[in-house]
């Protein structure tokens with residue numbers, strides 16, 4: 626692995642949150658001052674192909690960009706609140722069961738699984754209910 630890729634993988638492993646390419650670039654430049662954004666995109670692409678990181682769109686809440694995170698040994702489901710932009714990560718054995726069932730039924734091997742959900746989070750839903758409606 627090239628030094629650039631290693632640094633970028635480290636940035637995502639330490640982040641513990643979802644970063645877009647510009648933020649990855651900002652953090653990686655602290656160790657690689659001459660790093661170009663184009664290199665960041667290329668490295669993210671190869672890390673994705675190697676299965677080291679995952680790419681998400683988080684329902685495009687903040688625009689058209691993509692977000693990256695280090696892969697863990699357990700896949701999780703992402704829920705993005707389309708009101709406040711909050712992201713909830715859900716780990717459930719049901720997701721593992723679903724994948725196993727699909728693999729068994731169709732005789733395939735799943736290497737990448739991505740499930741993104743969008744809607745209204747619990748706290749947005751409760752403030753919404755408390756807000757008096759103007760309609761008489």
Ligand SMILES: [Zn+2]
Pocket residue numbers: 706707708709710711745746747748749750
């Ligand atoms: Zn919300």
Ligand SMILES: [Zn+2]
Pocket residue numbers: 643694701703714
């Ligand atoms: Zn995540």
